[in-house]
Amino acid sequence: MMKLEIHLYGRLRRFTDNPAPGKPSIINIDVPGGTTIRGALEKAGVSTEEVGTNIFLNGKYSSLDRAIDEGGRLGVFPNDMNLLYKWHFTKE
């Protein structure tokens, strides 16, 4: 199992116990190696429908389908906070 610290932003913060902006809104979970980011978010109870295009696994730009090969920090922004454009970017 790998430890994952999920940092959620914008309206995705409501899926955590500390949803107020101004401090980190975090969910800590354990996932088996090879789990995708989508799978990890579903396990954490986060609606992936609302996830936008800014997803960072350990600071690296990522897609929902990226398999997690190492635990650490996952930063996820909602789809009304897009600062990037989905159809141009080849993600890991």
Next chain:
Amino acid sequence: MEKLTAKTENLPDKYKNRGGRWLTDSYVCDEVDPNCHPLGPNNKLVFAPGMVTGTKAPSSGRISVGAKSPLTGGIKEANAGTPFAEQLVLLGYSAIVVEGVPKEKGKYWQLEIDKKGVNLNEAKTGIGDVLSKAYGELFKKHGKHVGIASIGSAGEQQLAAAGVCFNDIDGRATRYAGRGGLGAVMGSKGLKYIIVDDKGAKEVEIKDKNLFNKGRQKLAKALTTHDITKKGGTLNSYGTAALINVMNEAGGLPTRNFREGRFEGAEKVSGEAIKEACEKRGGAGMTGHPCHASCIIQCSNVYPYEDGTEHVSCIEYESDWAFGPNCGIDNLDHVAELVRLSNEYGLDTIEMGGTIAVAMDGGLAEFGDGEKAIEMMKEIHKGSPLGKILASGAVTTGKTLGVTRVPACKGQNMPAYEPRAVKGIGYVYATSTMGADHTSGYTIAPEILSVGGSADPLDTDKSALARGFMDTTAFIDSTGYCLFIAFAILDIQEGFDGMVESVNGVLGTSWTGDDVARIGKEITEMERAFNKAAGFTKHDDRMPEFMKLEKLPPHNEVWNVPDSELDKVFK
């Protein structure tokens, strides 16, 4: 200014159809000796609104200011969005060229422009005052409708971090052509204010109204549908400071004078936190504020004190980062106060945040000590020796304090993107004619924001990307459009076409996308030639050494791009 006269003349034929950065550059390159002292009699300060400024084109109210820079020693163009730009165009002016220096020191002048003509008079209001007070008195005397360009106390002292200030849509002294010390150049000329009164002015002449309308509607459609620029979109809801959390997750948010790429207090000073404070404290607080009337993106804000009264406009990403994460400060009210003081004294927030961070690195304060940072800023307005050193910028402050970690290129402090984590922007910082400047080639768009193509931020082969962005940007800076239209037009082809058509409609030209690239290239090459004549070589297109030596957490990357790669950008 030597003879203290002002006159009008026709725009030379050779400058026909030029606006904004293209026009300020043209005057500076043709008429300024590249080896002159930036604060001496042979430098010229040029103001030029963009090609479509003053029309109904969306987000088009920008004005460029140009001169030889006292900060970099090279050519400089900085631009701002302000009603002043639109008013100047409506009165029929393509540019203002300020020449010479007055014989009498310690006195200041104001240039007044209205439909009857131009007048140069002694400025007796607001000398040495904070700018909110000075602007208030000028509006009382000349009417609330006038536009004002000015310098603050830092510009009066001719210090290299001084910017040129313009009024915003509500009459605040808050919109800056900030970078490169253009306020010091204005101060050296003894020019305190330019006051523009467009009462009774005519509409702007548009050569082909149908084409213009077609073009501006296409552009407006792109801006109002793109996720980043639309109403209720990222910029409109959270302001540019939405980037704080994004760059922090990406590990590219420069922290404590570029020691780290991630700041533990980032969320406290984020765009979300600003929005929450505006909503909770209420009163004057607002996001979605426009800097000038034609703007439909509206990314500015008004940040309130705890009791809801107005503290400052605006906390945008660069200012927020410069005084926040870069100084290790996680108190938004302290950041707001540092931005307010910059506005009041007429300073560039990026250079000053960078300078305070270098001063903290040099032991003048602890990182994170917002109160001490505020005290240091106040020294500038007092005119104390410390204040004068600080307002001379990060490089001078670093030298004075023996600091080797000075994140600057060509004498100008880097803005809010870590080049070790986002390599393409490093190419731009190193090779830009302007010194370290994110707006001269916003490769962040494809690298982090993924607009207009794709690029891996940690990949090192970015010379073509950097060059392409620098050229396109030079054209946009000449149109009078806000650079933020780039988010939409790089993604939506119709928007790009609309931008070009709107320019053609106003000017009667028949430019295509190829001409945008050609003109952009011409502009950057003109700037390179000026810098070369001023003594710049490829050895000035380099990154600071410490970035090659110090690994940046969390990616633990150094600047690993060979110098030979940087030399390819302008080959």
